[in-house]
Each structure stands twice: as structure tokens, then as C-alpha cells.
Amino acid sequence: MIDMLVRLYDLPPAADAYRTVTEQGVILRRPWGYERHILAHWVGEHFSPKWVSEAKVAFGRQPVSAFMATREKEILGFCCYETTGKGYFGPTGVKESERGGGLGKALLFKALEAMRDEGYSYAVIGGVGPREFYERACGAFEIPGSDPGIFADLLPDP
Numbered sequence: 077m078i079d080m081l082v083r084l085y086d087l088p089p090a091a092d093a094y095r096t097v098t099e100q101g102v103i104l105r106r107p108w109g110y111e112r113h114i115l116a117h118w119v120g121e122h123f124s125p126k127w128v129s130e131a132k133v134a135f136g137r138q139p140v141s142a143f144m145a146t147r148e149k150e151i152l153g154f155c156c157y158e159t160t161g162k163g164y165f166g167p168t169g170v171k172e173s174e175r176g177g178g179l180g181k182a183l184l185f186k187a188l189e190a191m192r193d194e195g196y197s198y199a200v201i202g203g204v205g206p207r208e209f210y211e212r213a214c215g216a217f218e219i220p221g222s223d224p225g226i227f228a229d230l231l232p233d234p
Contacts, residue, residue: 077203079222082165082214084192084199090185096178101147104186106140115144118151119169125233127167130159143186145170145179155183157191157199161226165191165199181213188214203227 097104107115112135120128134142134156145153155168165187170179191199201210202225210216224230 077205077223077227078207079219079225080201080204080207080210080216081219082188082199082201082210082216083197084188085197087185087188087192087214090182090189093178093182093185097145097182100177102152102179102182103146104143104182105146107135107142107144109135109140115142115151115154119154122171123167123169127169130156130167133159139190141187141190143183143190145174145183153179153183155187157187160202161200163191163196163198163200165201166203180209184210184213 094104112132116128116131119131131142131154134140137158141158142154142156144151144155151171152174153168153170155166157165160166165184168180168183168187170183188199200219201216204210204216207218219225
């Protein structure tokens with residue numbers, strides 16, 4: 077899977093993405109340290125053990141380098157940055173029943189804006205799955221020669 081690059085100094089406005097999810101009753105926020113086990117458990121239920129590890133890494137940073145989308149105290153999606161490597165966005169995921177409603181885009185922008193605010197000019201989206209999504213949402217483009225990138229020696233799950 078390829079890596080993609082995002083110009084953080086040239087992000088499109090995110091106001092519409094935030095408004096869309098807010099109108100659905102969604103709250104976008106960083107998790108608190110005491111919610112680490114809750115988010116890690118949720119990620120494990122919906123995604124891979126590797127993503128659980130990365131979500132836990134996010135809690136070792138201040139501020140926590142993760143965001144989550146909640147509605148009525150239920151987690152609907154999450155995203156992390158700076159967990160795989162410096163300047164990296166991801167992992168990110170949205171509960172299957174909530175996909176297509178704009179949560180992924182809103183979470184993406186929360187993380188990318190945070191990275192920009194922390195001084196980065198660019199972000200790497202590593203091991204991209206939905207390439208077209210990132211192209212449309214934030215103007216990401218392929219980094220030539222990036223497959224397999226840092227994931228070349230990925231250990232299998234037990």
C-alpha cells in the first residue's frame with residue numbers, strides 16, 4: 077500500500093465537515109487519559125490489534141495525539157497521528173454503521189489541523205487504503221516509491 081503526502085499549509089476549509097457531523101449530534105474531541113482503555117477496547121472490537129497498539133501510543137503524548145467522534149457517549153470513530161512515525165497521520169476508522177456520513181473526513185481534518193498547529197508543513201498518510209477519499213478530502217497525493225515504505229517488515233498478528 078502506498079503512502080500519501082498532504083500539504084498542511086494548503087488544507088481546504090473544514091467548517092462544512094464539522095457542521096455536517098455536529099448536526100448529526102456528534103462531538104469531536106481528544107480523549108482524556110483516563111479513557112485510554114475505553115478507546116483501545118473499542119478500536120480492538122472494530123479494527124486490528126496493531127491499531128490498538130497505535131491508539132495506545134497516542135496517549136503517551138501531550139496533548140493526546142488522537143481524536144474521537146462520539147454521540148450520546150458512544151464512540152463512532154477515531155483517528156490518531158504521530159503514532160506510527162513522526163509526521164504520520166493514522167490509523168483512523170469509523171464504525172461500519174456510521175460510514176458515509178462525514179465522520180471520517182471530520183476526524184481527518186481534526187488531526188491534520190492539529191499537526192499543522194504543532195508546526196508541521198506536511199503530513200504522511202501511511203499505507204493508504206481509500207486513496208480516492210484522501211485525494212478528494214484533503215488533496216493528498218502519492219509519494220513515489222513509497223510501497224511498502226516503513227511497513228516492509230510488518231510482523232504478523234499472533
